[in-house]
Amino acid sequence: MGQPTVDEVANAMFDLVKATHGKKNLKAMDLTKAMIEKFGADAVDKKLCKLAIRQLIDSGRCIYSYFGGSFITLPPENEGGG
């Protein structure tokens, strides 16, 4: 398997956030470590993961939350504007 694109890593991160939603809060580093494990340290590094997180947030699929530490979570369903 070759090097995944930023979009592919972002999609994989999104799947992970969805899967753990309501069970475990993930920080940026948790996502990064999970991607390195998934794709292999040769294929992805911290830099690529950083770009993927930016993609994930800028696209609106995830947001940052603060619950005694900053996490990456799904946007709230009801409240707009935030």
Place this chain on the structure above:
Amino acid sequence: MAVAERKTDIGPPDFHQFLAPIIKKNYGKWAYHEIPEPGVMVHVAESGDKLYTVRAGTPRLLSIVTIRAFADLADTYCDGYLRWTSRHNVEFLLTKKENIEPLKADLHKMGFPVGGTGNSISSIVHTQGWVHCHSSATDASGVVKSIMDELYPHFVNMDLPAKLRIAFACCLNMCGAVHCSDISVLGLHRKPPRIDHENLPKLCEIPTLVSSCPTGAIRPATWEGDPSVEVDESQCMFCGNCYTVCPAMQINNAETDGISIWVGGKVSNARHTPMFSKLVIPFIPNNPPRWPEVVEAVVNIVNVYAKHARKHERVGEWIERIGWPQFFKLTGIPFTKYHIDDFKHAGETYMRTTQLRH
């Protein structure tokens, strides 16, 4: 209507554009300064240029009405150049000496005291309290106002042995980092959160709540068949972080919240190395609107220090010279078991010598 392109990551504006011409000209080339009177400084450059600073205290919480009035004063007296200090004081930066008196008169009329320089008590660095914080164990602005009303003479005069720095934080999260001040006033919660089991599952996500506790005292549990949490009260140190995450974990308690007082900290490296503040009064109940017991306690410590310390000695240096037993004796503050540390490395603070004053 055309919407401008959304900008991000532009960072703060470059400070150079806000510097007065005299500052740009003499940047990094100041020779010395003097404090001709309380609240007024003159900085003399190697070029011989003189910059006059007039410093005034503020309540930190400012209306845009007041900020605009400060802007008008700056236009009238100093070509529009001003700044703030790290302790919430506003400073007007003048090149004309003759403008000092009229500026002071205008500030006086507006109710902003000129002072806070040299061996004085400067403005109290403080937090939000009931004006804007969810986890505050007390108000901040009201206590600070009440203390400064009494200590006002020490702001507008330079009549203390050394500078005296007071800081205030409304809970032990210490947004005001009060752990290194001459006198620290610190709000405390003293009871674990009260769990609203009925509403908790509706209001809060349990895994998030459990992970919010810095000491791991919160665990998932069931309450009358519904999911909820339980708190190991022996592990709770009343930080309120769970309440930050979950409004069903009410940490605030009108009956048991209150204020503690700490003394002898400093951050400056001058003479003695930087020191933490130490506990002297473990608890004083909240007594709004003016907290007379807290004010009295702070004023007492300031008075005893002013009477006994040597010139240039900060509070912590004075106490180190005379010893803590003497401090408690002079101030009349009772010593209790709460004063003795029982956290990590507590033993390092026990007295282990016969070098005592009798």
Place this chain on the structure above:
Amino acid sequence: MSEKKRATPLLDELKKGPWPSFVREIEKSAETNAMARDTLGQVERSYEDKISHWKHGGLVGVMGYGGGIIGRYSDLPEEYPEVAAFHTYRVNQPSGWFYTSDILRTLCDIWERHGSGLTNMHGSTGDIIFLGSKTEELEPCFRDLTEHGFDLGGSGSDVRTPSACVGPARCEWACYDTLDACNDITHTYQDELHRPAFPYKFKFKFSGCPNDCVASIARSDMSVIGVWKDNIQIDQEKVREYAANGTDIEHEVCQMCPTQCMAWDGTKLTIDNANCVKCMHCINVMPKALRPGKERGATILIGAKAPIIGGALLATVFVPFLEMKPPYDDIKELAEAIWDFWGEYGKNRERVGEFIQRVGLGNFLEEIGLDPIPEMVAHPRTNPYIFFEDELEEEEDA
């Protein structure tokens, strides 16, 4: 309802006395702003109940950023509807808190358009604080700020808004350009400031001399404190002038010197500079006569914090002396090496100072590539529980 001013008998007590009153400030905004009116009402209610009526909200922010907005809601929204949502903005201040009247008016106009008209000048970390915004105003206010050259500061697990003392703009003791260093570092790390990716907060504070006017040694994860290496500059004529004007040089200066490295014979002050620890006391007492030396730079200290969670810490010396010249590559390399290691192994809410204690300063230094030196400790260890590593045995075998 919020159209008319409610009675606030308790807060009115705080309009009395000589110190400027925050209640009057809220009232000034309340004359034209309904949110400020309801703020007064709710704070009066807190004074009656002796309890805060705010709730935290962790999900609000501006698009793309994870910091800069603190979510806040009233727990009495029916009674104080105008402050039902009352979020805070941290607006990144210019270095050294310098302003012109024009830029202050610009900020006031922005805040009049979008919020309560109440501010803090400034917050504890140094930001300009806009207190109280409705959720739907967050994005428009952010656009308005950036249109006028301002951006948000940090909050959460990110680089927090760096701050600096007045520095060379007005202080003869500034041993490096604190304002420029602060501005440069802040701009370099915009991504780290807006997009939280750390275990917890990371603060930079820049002080120009060991008086440390921004309390960096007590409050910042990376504390940069100006210092000099060579001799204190003395103007003997001016020293005699201080003596003639009443300064007791023997008692006030020489005897208060922490290393007793000064002597005064009534006409001449001599300093054993090799034993001077650059504490600033003598210079503070006689600013016209004494000045820091000419070979200037900074000491870099790491890991200060307030008590939550593991207890308060003062910062630890990492680099005794560093030249401070743009583009500040040495500082950036050190910060990034720390972030790399702490970022990967730090626990949620674990500050760098606590992390160093957990892994051990010696191990930490090894990981970030700094050599251990005696300046880093008050004294060597007093216990014999040394974790020797394999290399020693290998040497013995060889």
